Amino acid sequence: MPSVVVVGLQWGDEGKGKVAAYLSKGARLAVRYNGGPNAGHTVVYSGRTFRMHLIPAGGLVCGRAAICSGVYVDLRTLAEELRESREVRPDLKVVLSPRAQVITELALRAEELLESMRGERAIGTTRRGIGPTAVERFGRVGLRVADLLERETLKEKLGDIAAFWRLEGSDLDAMAESLSEQFMSLDLEVAEVSRVIRDHLTSGGTVVFEGAQGTMLDVYYGTYPYVTSSVTTSAGVSPGCGVPVRWVDSVVGVAKAYTTRVGAGPFPTELHGDAAERIRSTGGEYGATTGRPRRIGWLDLVQLKFATDLNGTDRIFLTRIDTLSGLTGLKVCTAYEGYKDGDYPVTLSELSKVRPVYAELEGWPVIDDVQRTTIVREGYGALHPNARRYVEFLEEHLGTPVKQIGIGPGVEDVVER
Numbered sequence: 072m073p074s075v076v077v078v079g080l081q082w083g084d085e086g087k088g089k090v091a092a093y094l095s096k097g098a099r100l101a102v103r104y105n106g107g108p109n110a111g112h113t114v115v116y117s118g119r120t121f122r123m124h125l126i127p128a129g130g131l132v133c134g135r136a137a138i139c140s141g142v143y144v145d146l147r148t149l150a151e152e153l154r155e156s157r158e159v160r161p162d163l164k165v166v167l168s169p170r171a172q173v174i175t176e177l178a179l180r181a182e183e184l185l186e187s188m189r190g191e192r193a194i195g196t197t198r199r200g201i202g203p204t205a206v207e208r209f210g211r212v213g214l215r216v217a218d219l220l221e222r223e224t225l226k227e228k229l230g231d232i233a234a235f236w237r238l239e240g241s242d243l244d245a246m247a248e249s250l251s252e253q254f255m256s257l258d259l260e261v262a263e264v265s266r267v268i269r270d271h272l273t274s275g276g277t278v279v280f281e282g283a284q285g286t287m288l289d290v291y292y293g294t295y296p297y298v299t300s301s302v303t304t305s306a307g308v309s310p311g312c313g314v315p316v317r318w319v320d321s322v323v324g325v326a327k328a329y330t331t332r333v334g335a336g337p338f339p340t341e342l343h344g345d346a347a348e349r350i351r352s353t354g355g356e357y358g359a360t361t362g363r364p365r366r367i368g369w370l371d372l373v374q375l376k377f378a379t380d381l382n383g384t385d386r387i388f389l390t391r392i393d394t395l396s397g398l399t400g401l402k403v404c405t406a407y408e409g410y411k412d413g414d415y416p417v418t419l420s421e422l423s424k425v426r427p428v429y430a431e432l433e434g435w436p437v438i439d440d441v442q443r444t445t446i447v448r449e450g451y452g453a454l455h456p457n458a459r460r461y462v463e464f465l466e467e468h469l470g471t472p473v474k475q476i477g478i479g480p481g482v483e484d485v486v487e488r
């Protein structure tokens with residue numbers, strides 16, 4: 072049963088879209104198990120750049136995609152994404168779980184209120200309704216895909232949600248009408264996704280589970296409360312998809328060669344000034360969902376060790392070595408003063424006080440298009456020795472092998488080790 076989970080090891084935006092697409096070649100099914108339209112998995116497919124919010128990026132490559140119960144679904148985003156994806160992949164089949172949670176206008180309104188209520192302590196969410204929809208789920212008033220099939224239940228549920236958020240004056244009839252219409256126009260199959268996944272696995276097909284966001288945004292283990300409202304670790308596969316935990320064969324952790332984060336919250340290795348600006352502009356580091364400039368920082372091995380341990384990471388796919396190229400005097404955080412290896416601060420006040428200890432490493436020359444082609448063809452040995460040193464330094468510190476290295480935006484711009 073070859074199944075693999077692709078999981079972000081930082082604060083999201085590690086390049087999971089490209090990695091999932093790369094690993095989905097020859098797979099039977101690509102699966103999204105968590106998050107919602109807050110995610111933006113960028114993948115270059117058939118000469119076009121796609122930012123996939125709900126359909127797993129790997130689905131474009133293997134042609135069959137599943138959106139599971141752990142996902143928060145915005146019907147309009149899904150319709151738009153189905154349309155765009157089928158322009159290049161007309162045969163794309165999508166199966167949606169009847170248990171997936173539906174994001175409503177009410178959740179979007181609730182989020183506006185909650186974020187403005189927090190004032191300076193706002194989370195800086197993507198404003199896609201994720202937090203309130205999660206609260207609805209666990210508050211047991213949530214609207215699920217299956218409810219869209221029953222008009223009376225749909226109206227009743229919308230009434231419950233409006234009462235829950237105390238959002239008076241909402242035209243619930245119009246809302247129900249519009250949700251029904253949007254749902255009916257979706258060209259996909261609604262089915263028990265857990266069974267679909269199990270059938271693929273028992274018949275010998277490969278399934279790629281594509282995690283959204285990153286470990287440090289996990290609602291249990293991330294930099295709470297500056298997190299998203301999902302389980303973003305590999306552990307999310309089982310509740311998110313309804314497959315037994317032991318059916319996941321391997322965990323690929325995706326780490327970027329430096330660190331980024333969007334939204335507010337602690338970021339111990341954050342960089343300001345020229346180096347940050349240079350990485351931001353070279354790497355196009357702007358949010359795929361919101362367009363916000365991403366905050367930039369040095370690679371943080373304390374944070375990465377915490378994340379690789381949490382996820383049970385078998386191997387690392389390191390991305391964006393090319394974005395760092397051309398910089399001199401790279402720094403890598405190897406410890407937080409006073410913290411034991413493998414520990415990570417729990418509270419915001421602890422995190423705001425940590426003092427990162429840095430190792431300085433030599434940079435490597437710019438990787439241009441010609442070199443990229445050569446390196447992909449000739450393999451790891453063709454990478455500049457300083458770039459290899461960087462990879463091996465990370466690997467030694469984490470005790471987890473780096474098996475693939477991304478050196479460009481294309482799905483094929485990968486060095487295998």
Ligand code: IMP
Binds near residue numbers: 195283298333
């Ligand atoms: P929410 O998920 O929209 O509630 O936002 C909560 C936090 O997670 C904010 O800091 C967002 O910027 C961040 N976030 C959510 N989705 C992503 C993502 O796909 N990449 C990076 N950050 C994300």
